[in-house]
Amino acid sequence: MHPHDQTIFALSSGPLPSAIAIVRLSGSHAGTALQSFAGKMPAARMATHALLRDGNGQPIDDAVVLWFPGPASATGEDVAELHVHGSRAVVAAVFSDLSAMPQMRTAEPGEFTRRAFENGKIDLTEAEGLDDLIHADTDRQRQQALRQLKGLLGDKARRWRDQIIEASALIEAGIDFADEGDVPTELMAPALSRIGQLLVEIESVLSAQGRAERLRDGLTVVIAGPPNAGKSTLMNQLVRREVAIVSPHAGTTRDIIEVQLDLDGYPVTVIDTAGIRETDDPVEQEGVRRARDRAARADLVLWLSDDDRAGVERQGDAPVWLVRNKIDRGPDGPEGVTPSRTESPVLRISARTGTGMVELLEALVSFARDYFGSIESGLITRERQRQLLQQTAEALRRSLAAIDLGEEVMAEELRIAALALGRLLGRVDVEDLLDVIFRQFCIGK
Numbered sequence: 001m002h003p004h005d006q007t008i009f010a011l012s013s014g015p016l017p018s019a020i021a022i023v024r025l026s027g028s029h030a031g032t033a034l035q036s037f038a039g040k041m042p043a044a045r046m047a048t049h050a051l052l053r054d055g056n057g058q059p060i061d062d063a064v065v066l067w068f069p070g071p072a073s074a075t076g077e078d079v080a081e082l083h084v085h086g087s088r089a090v091v092a093a094v095f096s097d098l099s100a101m102p103q104m105r106t107a108e109p110g111e112f113t114r115r116a117f118e119n120g121k122i123d124l125t126e127a128e129g130l131d132d133l134i135h136a137d138t139d140r141q142r143q144q145a146l147r148q149l150k151g152l153l154g155d156k157a158r159r160w161r162d163q164i165i166e167a168s169a170l171i172e173a174g175i176d177f178a179d180e181g182d183v184p185t186e187l188m189a190p191a192l193s194r195i196g197q198l199l200v201e202i203e204s205v206l207s208a209q210g211r212a213e214r215l216r217d218g219l220t221v222v223i224a225g226p227p228n229a230g231k232s233t234l235m236n237q238l239v240r241r242e243v244a245i246v247s248p249h250a251g252t253t254r255d256i257i258e259v260q261l262d263l264d265g266y267p268v269t270v271i272d273t274a275g276i277r278e279t280d281d282p283v284e285q286e287g288v289r290r291a292r293d294r295a296a297r298a299d300l301v302l303w304l305s306d307d308d309r310a311g312v313e314r315q316g317d318a319p320v321w322l323v324r325n326k327i328d329r330g331p332d333g334p335e336g337v338t339p340s341r342t343e344s345p346v347l348r349i350s351a352r353t354g355t356g357m358v359e360l361l362e363a364l365v366s367f368a369r370d371y372f373g374s375i376e377s378g379l380i381t382r383e384r385q386r387q388l389l390q391q392t393a394e395a396l397r398r399s400l401a402a403i404d405l406g407e408e409v410m411a412e413e414l415r416i417a418a419l420a421l422g423r424l425l426g427r428v429d430v431e432d433l434l435d436v437i438f439r440q441f442c443i444g445k
């Protein structure tokens with residue numbers, strides 16, 4: 001039996017208990033199931049109040065139900081939704097009844113979206129956008145994901161692909177024409193200029209990109225420095241919670257402590273680490289090793305010190321900001337002396353009183369803004385998409401360069417370009433990829 005002959009169901013809302021839980025069904029038996037629960041078919045796409053009953057006619061719950069007959073549904077199949085009270089018992093009763101129905105089974109993660117994709121409701125870039133939208137924590141992540149979900153990249157890719165196919169039709173028409181001699185320039189010239197324009201457009205999308213891909217994961221800022229500098233105090237200030245233990249004892253923090261922060265819509269992971277120093281204590285040594293390792297992989301290191309003469313220990317090649325802490329104590333070296341081995345900018349704060357925190361936060365937001373680049377124009381959100389666009393551009397470039405090698409070579413490169421765009425849209429041989437992409441989705445999506 002083809003898997004699509006089966007109707008799938010899942011809890012599409014969050015963890016139970018909840019105020020309301022949504023059980024979603026998709027497939028040809030969704031309507032029968034809905035009819036058997038509600039005792040009637042609600043009007044299409046109208047929220048309808050209904051008492052749900054089990055197979056023995058016993059009431060399960062007072063609910064709201066929805067009916068989306070295919071193909072005008074999110075998946076393209078018949079879809080039914082039961083909006084029930086979000087208790088474990090109600091959902092268990094609904095599930096147990098559903099499981100007893102023929103050709104009905106629970107959905108795999110992402111299976112609703114996969115069916116929407118396979119029924120041509122969305123392309124692969126839109127499915128990726130949907131997945132990102134569900135996992136978006138900050139406003140900028142949400143905006144980026146929504147652009148993708150709305151098909152901005154997919155629409156462009158489709159248009160590019162059509163143009164490539166057109167250009168290649170012109171060239172191939174030329175090939176048939178020119179049994180002897182060259183392809184007429186009336187055919188070649190428009191094809192060449194079209195390919196040239198396309199290449200410029202694709203390259204500008206590739207380069208306007210900044211680091212929009214990184215917006216999905218966020219920026220990693222590591223607080224490092226000598227013991228007792230006030231790293232954990234700064235961490236607590238930044239996240240406005242007592243996440244890390246603070247004490248006057250040098251060597252308090254041993255483990256890495258990570259907290260997610262929303263900095264003006266940019267997702268930032270702030271990491272507190274053990275104070276870096278030589279030590280005989282094996283536990284602290286391990287802490288120092290982890291601190292160095294984490295700092296080496298950071299996007300930005302805040303090197304904290306409570307001493308104007310402190311030097312920075314560089315890890316990896318992330319930029320390092322020297323942050324002078326405890327300025328509430330007054331200078332403990334000659335005032336205004338620029339430390340010898342510092343790297344700019346030098347920020348002066350008191351993590352204890354909060355002095356200088358506004359400036360530090362502003363500096364971090366502006367760093368994030370530069371780091372992520374012009375996300376507003378960024379259309380690429382994944383390495384997969386970037387690689388395929390690069391392959392497209394390279395094939396177009398080779399096609400233009402092949403002008404002296406003959407039309408067949410040009411047309412072949414254009415086919416490669418169109419194929420790469422087809423893969424981007426998920427329309428060409430991507431079966432194995434689909435498994436990987438959709439498996440990462442939530443159940444019920």
Ligand SMILES: Nc1nc2c(c(=O)[nH]1)N(C=O)[C@@H](CNc1ccc(C(=O)N[C@@H](CCC(=O)O)C(=O)O)cc1)CN2
Binds near residue numbers: 121
């Ligand atoms: N209750 C509920 N809320 C939800 C969803 C859902 O499935 N159920 N969604 C689930 O992802 C999202 C909305 N996405 C949707 C996408 C398409 C259609 C739909 O019926 N499309 C038809 C009709 C076109 C139209 O009128 O918009 C179609 O595409 O043919 C519905 C929801 C978010 N909120």
Ligand SMILES: Nc1nc2c(ncn2[C@@H]2O[C@H](COP(=O)(O)OP(=O)(O)OP(=O)(O)O)[C@@H](O)[C@H]2O)c(=O)[nH]1
Binds near residue numbers: 233
């Ligand atoms: N006066 C003053 N004291 C501070 C400031 N920031 C931190 N302290 C104090 O400095 C001591 C060490 O602070 P922590 O935040 O634990 O320092 P740490 O860098 O995390 O230390 P380790 O985890 O041991 O590496 C504590 O007693 C803090 O209260 C500050 O801005 N001003």
Ligand SMILES: [Mg+2]
Binds near residue numbers: 231233244245273275
């Ligand atoms: Mg600490």
